[in-house]
Amino acid sequence: xxxxxxxxxxxxxxxxxxxxxxxxxxxxxxxxxxxxxxxxxxxxxxxxxxxxxxxxxxxxxxxxxxxxxxxxxxxxxxxxxxxxxxxxxxxxxxxxxxxxxxxxxxxxxxxxxxxxxxxxxxxxxxxxxxxxxxxxxxxxxxxxxxxxxxxxxxxxxxxxxxxxxxxxxxxxxxxxxxxxxxxxxxxxxxxxxxxxxxxxxxxxxxxxxxxxxxxxxxxxxxxxxxxxxxxxxxxxxxxxxxxxxxxxxxxxxxxxxxxxxxxxxxxxxxxxxxxxxxxxxxxxxxxxxxxxxxxxxxxxxxxxxxxxxxxxxxxxxxxxxxxxxxxxxxxxxxxxxxxxxxxxxxxxxxxxxxxxxxxxxxxxxxxxxxxxxxxxxxxxxxxxxxxxxxxxxxxxxxxxxxxxxxxxxxxxxxxxxxxxxxxxxxxxxxxxxxxxxxxxxxxxxxxxxxxxxxxxxxxxxxxxxxxxxxxxxxxxxxxxxxxxxxxxxxxxxxxxxxxxxxxxxxxxxxxxxxxxxxxxxxxxxxxxxxxxxxxxxxxxxxxxxxxxxxxxxxxxxxxxxxxxxxxxxxxxxxxxxxxxxxxxxxxxxxxxxxxxxxxxxxxxxxxxxxxxxxxxxxxxxxxxxxxxxxxxxxxxxxxxxxxxxxxxxxxxxxxxxxxxxxxxxxxxxxxxxxxxxxxxxxxxxxxxxxxxxxxxxxxxxxxxxxxxxxxxxxxxx
Numbered sequence: 001x002x003x004x005x006x007x008x009x010x011x012x013x014x015x016x017x018x019x020x021x022x023x024x025x026x027x028x029x030x031x032x033x034x035x036x037x038x039x040x041x042x043x044x045x046x047x048x049x050x051x052x053x054x055x056x057x058x059x060x061x062x063x064x065x066x067x068x069x070x071x072x073x074x075x076x077x078x079x080x081x082x083x084x085x086x087x088x089x090x091x092x093x094x095x096x097x098x099x100x101x102x103x104x105x106x107x108x109x110x111x112x113x114x115x116x117x118x119x120x121x122x123x124x125x126x127x128x129x130x131x132x133x134x135x136x137x138x139x140x141x142x143x144x145x146x147x148x149x150x151x152x153x154x155x156x157x158x159x160x161x162x163x164x165x166x167x168x169x170x171x172x173x174x175x176x177x178x179x180x181x182x183x184x185x186x187x188x189x190x191x192x193x194x195x196x197x198x199x200x201x202x203x204x205x206x207x208x209x210x211x212x213x214x215x216x217x218x219x220x221x222x223x224x225x226x227x228x229x230x231x232x233x234x235x236x237x238x239x240x241x242x243x244x245x246x247x248x249x250x251x252x253x254x255x256x257x258x259x260x261x262x263x264x265x266x267x268x269x270x271x272x273x274x275x276x277x278x279x280x281x282x283x284x285x286x287x288x289x290x291x292x293x294x295x296x297x298x299x300x301x302x303x304x305x306x307x308x309x310x311x312x313x314x315x316x317x318x319x320x321x322x323x324x325x326x327x328x329x330x331x332x333x334x335x336x337x338x339x340x341x342x343x344x345x346x347x348x349x350x351x352x353x354x355x356x357x358x359x360x361x362x363x364x365x366x367x368x369x370x371x372x373x374x375x376x377x378x379x380x381x382x383x384x385x386x387x388x389x390x391x392x393x394x395x396x397x398x399x400x401x402x403x404x405x406x407x408x409x410x411x412x413x414x415x416x417x418x419x420x421x422x423x424x425x426x427x428x429x430x431x432x433x434x435x436x437x438x439x440x441x442x443x444x445x446x447x448x449x450x451x452x453x454x455x456x457x458x459x460x461x462x463x464x465x466x467x468x469x470x471x472x473x474x475x476x477x478x479x480x481x482x483x484x485x486x487x488x489x490x491x492x493x494x495x496x497x498x499x500x501x502x503x504x505x506x507x508x509x510x511x512x513x514x515x516x517x518x519x520x521x522x523x524x525x526x527x528x529x530x531x532x533x534x535x536x537x538x539x540x541x542x543x544x545x546x547x548x549x550x551x552x553x554x555x556x557x558x559x560x561x562x563x564x565x566x567x568x569x570x571x572x573x574x575x576x577x578x579x580x581x582x583x584x585x586x587x588x589x590x591x592x593x594x595x596x597x598x599x600x601x602x603x604x605x606x607x608x609x610x611x612x613x614x615x616x617x618x619x620x621x622x623x624x625x626x627x628x629x630x631x632x633x634x635x636x637x638x639x640x641x642x643x644x645x646x647x648x649x650x651x652x653x654x655x656x657x658x659x660x661x662x663x664x665x666x667x668x669x670x671x672x673x674x675x676x677x678x679x680x681x682x683x684x685x686x687x688x689x690x691x692x693x694x695x696x697x698x699x700x701x702x703x704x705x706x707x708x709x710x711x712x713x714x715x716x717x
Contacts, residue, residue: 004107007106007107010102010103011106014102014103017072018098019095021037021072021076021095022085022091022092024076025080026079026085034076037072037073038073038077040072040073041072041073041076042073043069044067044068044069044070044073045069045070047062048062048063048067048070064105067105068098071101071102078091079095147165147169156178157177159178160178160188160190163212163213164212167208167211170208170211170212171192171201171202171203171208172194172195172196172201173194173201173204174193175192176191176192178190181247184247185246186215186243187242187243187244187247188243189240189241189242190209190240191225191238191240192238193237193238194237198237199237200236200237201236201237201238204222205222206221206241209222209241209243213243219243219244219245220241220242220243220244221241221242222240223241223242224238225238225240257280260313261276261277261293261312261313264312264313265277265309265312265313270312271304271307271308271309271310272293272304272305272308272309272331273303274295274296275294275302275331276293276296277291278292278293278294278330280292287336287337287338288335288336288337288340289334289335290332290334291332291335292330292331292332292333293331293332293333294330297329299329302326302331304326304331306319306322306324310322319555320339320341320342321335321340323336323573323618334366334367336366340367340368341366341603341606341618341619344620344623345364345620345621346622346623346625347401347402347622347623347633349405349409349632351622352402352406352409352622353410354410356473357374357378358375358377358410359373360372360373360374361622362399362402362403362406362548362622363609363619364619364620371609371617371619373403373406374546375403375410375483376410376481376519377544378473380514380544381472382470382514382515383470383472383481383482383483383516383519384514384519384544384545385513385514385519385520385544386403386519386520386522386545386546386548387522387523387527387545387547387548388522388547389523389525389526389527389549389550389552389565390523390549390551390552390607391551391552391553393604394550394607395550395551395604395605395606395607395621397425398623399548399607400416400424400425400428400485400487401424402621402624404416404431404432404485404634405630405633405634407481408431408432408638409634409635412480412481412482413432413433413480413640413641414432414433415435415445415482415483415484416429416432416434416435416436417436417441417442417486417487417492418437418438418442418486419439419487419488419492420437421437422437425487427626427630430630431630431634431638433638434658436658436659439495439502440661441658442486442489442492442498442502443492443501443502444658445484445658446484446486446502447501447505448649448655449482449509449513449520450505450509450513452482452645452649453509453518455649456470456518457516459644460478461476461478462476462478463476469516470517477517478642478644479517479641479642480639480641481517481518481519482518482519483519484518484519484521485521485523486502486520486522486523487523489522489524490524490525490533503534506520507534507536510536510537511536511540521545522541526561527541527547527561527564527565542565546612547562547565547566547610548609549562549565549607549608550575550605551575551577551603551604555576558572558574559572559574562616566610566616573608573617575603575606575608575618577603605620606620607619607621
C-alpha cells in the first residue's frame with residue numbers, strides 16, 4: 001500500500017520537533033521558544049475538550065488531530081518541572097517517545113479525514129491479453145445509491161440510523177433525524193419518512209420501533225408530523241416516534257396529576273373516557289378541591305362514573321363529600337373535606353321574600369350557591385304548580401313551611417290538606433288560610449279550588465270592568481293566587497270513599513287552574529301513574545314547577561323518582577341514607593375485630609331540585625324550626641280569599657267548616673235515591689250543584705284471577 005505524502009511529512013515534523021521539545025524547557029523555560037511550544041499545546045487541548053463534549057460531525061477526527069499538540073504540551077511541562085534533564089535523561093526519553101507515538105498515529109489520523117481516503121493500489125495481470133482485455137468495455141455493475149446522501153447528520157443521528165438499518169428499515173421508512181431528550185438520557189424522538197417518495201407510511205407499528213431500539217412497546221408512541229414554516233414536509237408520508245423508556249418508568253412510579261388523569265381516568269376503561277384535565281383548584285377556606293375537566297371532542301357529552309374517577313385519582317369515593325356538575329362538554333368534580341350538606345341553613349324572611357319575578361331562596365347547593373324556587377311563573381304570566389316527593393322524615397313538611405311562607409309573604413292564599421293530623425301540619429295551619437287532615441277535607445278543598453276557577457273567570461277587573469286571565473304581580477287583579485297543597489296525595493287517591501274524586505278533580509285543576517291563579521302542589525312518595533299521577537297531570541306538573549325530590553329510601557329510588565319528573569334524564573345526584581365519612585381501613589378494622597365508627601349524619605332536608613333547563617341539582621333546603629315560632633318567617637297577617645269569592649262559594653254550598661262529616665248527598669247519592677233492584681250503590685260526586693261531577697260505580701276489590709275475569713266481562717257491552 002502506498003504511503004501518502006502528507007503522512008511522511010507529518011512524521012518528519014515530529015522528528016524535528018522532538019529535540020526542541022527536550023531542549024527548550026531546560027535552556028529557556030520562560031523564553032519565547034518554550035512559549036511557542038506551549039501555545040499550540042493549549043490550543044490542541046481546548047479543541048480536544050470541545051470535540052469530546054459536542055456531537056458535531058467529525059468530533060472523533062478532531063480529537064485524534066489535536067492529541068499530539070496536547071501531548072507535546074504535557075511533555076514540555078514535565079521537562080520544566082524536573083531538575084535538569086531529569087534522572088536518566090527523562091526529558092530526552094519523553095521527547096523521543098512522543099515523536100515515535102505521534103509518528104505511529106499519523107496514518108490513522110490521516111485516513112480518518114473525510115474525503116481524503118487513499119485509493120487502493122491496483123495492478124493489471126501480467127498476461128499477453130491484458131492490453132486487449134483493458135480495451136474492452138467493463139461489465140456494468142449495479143450502482144447502489146446511498147440511503148442517506150451526505151446531509152451533515154450528527155453522530156447521534158447516524159448511530160440511530162445504524163440501529164434502524166440493522167432492523168431492516170421497518171415499515172419501509174428512513175430515519176431522517178434523531179433528537180435526544182435533554183432531561184432523560186435514554187429518551188429520544190425520531191423523525192421518519194417513507195423510503196419511496198410520495199407514498200404513505202402504512203405498516204409501521206410501535207412494536208417495530210420498540211424492537212429496533214430494544215425497548216418495550218408501551219414506551220413508544222407514534223405521532224403525525226405537521227408541516228412547518230421552515231419548509232419541513234408533513235402528512236401521511238412522514239411520522240415521528242417518541243421513545244421514552246425513562247419517562248415511562250418515571251410516569252409509572254411518580255406520575256403528575258395530568259398523567260394520572262390521562263392514564264387512569266380518561267382511558268377507555270376509566271371513569272371519564274375521552275376527557276382531559278383542565279386544572280385542579282384548592283380552596284382551603286371552604287375545605288374543597290375542584291377538578292375541572294372537559295371532553296376532548298366538544299361535541300360529546302361526558303359519561304362519568306364518579307366512583308371510578310375517585311379510584312383513578314386516589315381519593316375516597318364518598319358520596320357525601322364528592323359531587324359532579326356537568327355543563328355541556330365540561331364538568332366539575334368537587335371533593336370536600338367534610339360533608340358540605342351536613343350543616344343547617346336557617347330560613348329567614350329576607351331569604352324567603354320573593355323578588356319581582358317570584359323567585360326566592362329555598363336552599364343551597366354543595367358549592368354554596370343559593371338555589372331558587374318560584375311562587376309564580378313570571379315568563380308565562382301564570383301561577384305555578386309544585387311537586388314534592390320523599391319518604392317519611394325526609395324533609396317534605398320542612399319544605400312546605402318555607403314554600404308556604406314565601407307565598408304568604410307575596411300575598412298569596414295557601415290551603416293544606418293531609419291524610420291525618422300531625423304536629424307540624426297543625427302548626428302550619430295557624431299561619432295559612434285553611435288546613436285539614438283527612439281525605440274528605442282534601443276532596444272539599446280541591447272541589448272549592450275548581451269552583452274558584454269558574455268564579456274568577458267571571459270576576460270583573462276594576463280598570464275596565466271585564467274579566468281577564470291571572471297576571472302575577474298586577475295590582476289591578478281582583479283576586480290573589482291560591483296554592484292548594486296535598487300532602488300524601490297518593491294515599492288520598494287510593495281512599496275508598498273519595499280517592500277517585502280527588503284524582504279526577506286534581507287532574508282537572510292541573511290543566512285549568514294556572515290561568516285563574518290556582519296552583520296545585522301534591523306531595524308524596526311516587527310520581528308515577530299507578531300511584532295517582534296520570535300522564536297529563538304529571539306533564540303539567542313537570543312543565544309548570546320545579547320538582548323537589550327528597551330521599552326516597554335508597555339512591556336508586558331517588559334517581560328513578562327524579563328521572564320521572566324530567567323530560568330527559570340527565571345525571572342525577574345521589575342522596576345517601578346517611579352522611580358518613582369513611583375512617584381508616586375497613587380491612588384493618590375487620591382484622592382487629594373492631595366495630596365500624598358510627599359517625600352518620602341524617603340527610604333529612606337534602607333534596608334534588610329539577611331546574612327549568614332540566615338539570616338536577618343537589619341542595620339542602622332551608623330549615624324552618626317548628627320547635628320555636630314560625631311567625632319569624634310568615635307575615636304578620638294571614639292572607640285569605642276576597643269577600644266576593646267567599647260569597648260565591650257560599651252560594652254554591654262549598655264554603656263551610658270542611659272538618660264536618662259528609663253532608664247527605666254531598667259526594668254520594670242520598671239513601672232514598674240509592675235503592676234499585678241490585679241494592680244500594682254509592683257514587684262519588686253526587687248530582688247536586690255543589691257536589692261535583694258524578695263518579696263511576698265503585699268496584700269491588702279483586703283478589704283472584706276469576707274475579708278479575710268477571711270484572712273485565714262487566715266492562716264489555
